[in-house]
Amino acid sequence: MSKGKRDRTLKARQVVEHQRSAERRRTVTIWTSVAVVVVLFIAGLVGYSLVTGEDKGTLSTPTVAVDEGTAFATGTGPVTVDVYEDFMCPSCNRFEQAAGATLKQLVADQKITLRFHPVAILDRFSNGTEYSTRAAAASAAAAQEGKFTEYHDVLYANQPAENSDGLDNAKLIELAKSVGLTSDTFANAVNEGTYKTWATQATEKFSERGFSGTPTITVNGKQVTGPDNTLPTAELVTQAVQQAAG
Template identity: 35%
Template sequence: MGGAERTARKRRQQQQAAGKQAVAKARGGIDSKRIGIIVGVVVLIAAVVVGGLIWTNSSQNATEGQTIPTSQVPASQYPEQRDGLVAVTGNPDAPVTIDVYADFLCPVCGRFQQEFGKQINEKVAQGELLLRTHMVPLLVDASTPAGYSLDAANASLLAADAGKFTAFHDSLFAHQPEEGKRGYSKEQLIQLGRDLGITDQAFAAGINNGKFDQQLTAEMQRISEDSSLHQDFGGRSGFGTPTVTHDGKIVDFAADPQWLDKLTANAGS
């Protein structure tokens, strides 16, 4: 083999080796890029999952550590008191009496309070209406942890003993916890009472020891079995909150936004 041939052959070998190196490098670059993308996606997914868990936990426990703001109610010359497991507010000689059954955790009860609460309070303050409020623990298992609706109902009766039921009731509904999530703790309920001016130590003690818990639980069972309080819920009959009654009959407040004005107007005619 001559020198020229050896030189040409060596050049071809060098070109082949360079080509293989280029292919290997190209392949290595693609793999590295793909790996980088995969790692980035995994990191992004992990961040989304962790962020979601943090948001969910924060949302779940939104009421934790909060001070419940107090609500102002119209000044009234009429007393607030507890009659067994019922909070009674207004003029004992008022021409109209209504009974309202509600649960502090019930979102429909919250909407009822937003729509009609101010009007009810005004008619009570004016002596036109006697209000009997039954706070029932219907959704006792619908908070995390369970028990908020029972704790709140118990606390509201103790607030009634202190003459502060309406302000306590309205404050809890104005800042209502979300169903299925954390309610307010006993200490938060106690602090709300303090902020409303309840100084009697019996209030805090009654909340901590669940003074009316057993009675409220038994009353919830009785009410749920009372057919006079049953309504039709899409083909299913039973008790639900809120329920309003007048003279022993259920008031269809959802069908007639003027129901309260009509009740008081008819009483005066």
């Protein structure tokens, strides 16, 4: 074979090898791109799940809840009094001590429908135990069994201090027994967090309505406060009810 022919043959082989290498690189690039697309697609699904709340758990709304599933009502009076409260909120407890008896009397006199809205805005004050959420969820379980008011009262009578761990589930169940709430259904709801997602949603609705602090008290939808945005007294709430009744 002449030198010229050998050179042409060698060059032809180099061209073929170059084409083969280019094809291999193109194949790798294609599959790498496919892999990236798949990863991005999966990430998008995960992100969508997070945005749509699929990671929050199943929403179980108590069948007895009213006002878009956010509250528990007592009484059938013509004027509606709404109390938004957090079971770890010291101010909520002070309002309960100051005005709770008056509100119950207004219910008994058939002057008001009293609606309690448990919310959870103070989880950050329970050292990571989410006491506000757990207490609100437990109160929902109590409401489902017809014992909301009794359980509401015993939770305030045993309110833990802010920046403590709050009450554990065993204590929440023990307190329920003291007001005649002894069913396994209630205990399981507390231990399994059946209504925790509901508590979160009720809190979000509270915020959507333009409220940010507890307690928030409204009479026929109009917020009632004391001077300089202080807690309203029992007398102020009663006056607001009388005015709303006409």
